[in-house]
Amino acid sequence: MQIYDDRTDLRIVPAGAKQRALLGALVGKAGQVVPSDRLVDELWGEQPPANAANALQAHVARLRRLLPVTVGPGKRRHEWLVTRPTGYVLRLNGIETDAQRFARMVAEGRALIPVGPAGAADVLREALALWRGAALEGSGRGAICSAEASMLEESKLVAMEALYDACLRAGRGEEITGELEELTIAHPLRERFYELLVTALHRCGRQAEALITYERARHRLRHDLGIAPGPALRGRMEAILHGREGADAEADPVGGAPYAHDDTDVRMLRDEIASLRRRVERLSQEQRDLGGRLDRLMAQEAPSL
Structure with a gap:
């Protein structure tokens, strides 16, 4: 949590945990009166x-003394932090916080997706570049x-979903598989x-991996939540298996033509998945057999008492 004055390139970071918590609470409620009792709860x-x-x-x-001095019309000094009968209000005077700028750029990027997905992806990446760590990091709990x-972190995830949707529509699927792999592990x-x-x-063209990814999702949801994949994920997988990928994903990113798979393609994919599953089961069995042999060897070599 910091204050940045772009006129002087000055970065101000409140030194104490209480100061950072106070600044975080006031920025989060910028333009609103925050009652004193709520701020007491926030700090202590x-x-x-x-x-x-x-x-x-x-x-x-102390926080007032940290805030940069600004002069408005008529050479009047702008008062950032104003005392009210019931509490305090932070007045931004038209200045955007990073969170506000992020929300504005994400809205612009999402609006662009249907008409210009490549441009939308660029705007969304620029918005996500504003993140330099966890939301309100160092501002307490x-x-x-x-x-x-929590709201900011959720808005970040929603923006990432919009970014990758835009990339897919722009034919950039190959660029994002690694990032999405990491995100399915993190979330x-x-x-x-x-x-x-x-x-x-x-x-x-990595159909077998696509099916394995679906199976991984299905297993995790069943194991952790006791539920099956929702209609969106399940519908996408069924559409892929039957050669109809969905209205927002019909165009082949390379040739511009719709994907078309006949029954032979579907059977080949299923056979490949079945083969991969058999290989995994065989490797698991070999690992168990090896573990058993090692246990027996160690037991034979152990000194008798």
Whole structure:
């Protein structure tokens, strides 16, 4: 959590944890009055000091001194942090926070997807480049900062989903398979990433891997949540198996023609998957046999008592 003054290239990072928590809460609620009692809870939780009101005022005063001096029309000094009868309000005076800029750029990128997916992907990547770590990192775990951080992290994931959708529509499936593989590992219960990865692999001609990815998703969802894949992921897999990939994914990114698979293609894919499964089972059995032989050897070589 930091303040950046682009006029002077000055970066200001509040030194203490309480100062960072106060700044994070006020930025998250910018333009709104944040009640003093909520700020006390944000900074001290269930163990506030005896003089909590005075302690909060002291932290507000320190934060005011950190904020850059700006002069508005009529040479009037802009007051960033304003005291109100019930609390405090941070006034941005038209300046965007990174979170606001991110939201604006994501909205612009998503609006572009239907008409210009390549341009949309570029805008969305630029928006995601604004992230330099976890949301509100270092701002504590108070209710305001925690809720705001959760919303920001979710908006980041939604933006990533939009980015990879745009890449697929622009014929860039091969560029994103590695990134999507990592995301399915980092977020193993988020079906949309599996759906995008299955589509990207299929479009790259890696049908067997696409089916294996679906099986991985199905197993993880069943094991962790006790549910089957949702209709979107299941429908995409069925469409791939039957040669009809869906309305948003009909065009071949290379030739521009729709994908078309006959029954022979589907049978070949299923045979390949079955063969891969048999190989995995055989390797697992060989590993178990090897473990058993090693246990017996160790038992034979162990000194008798």
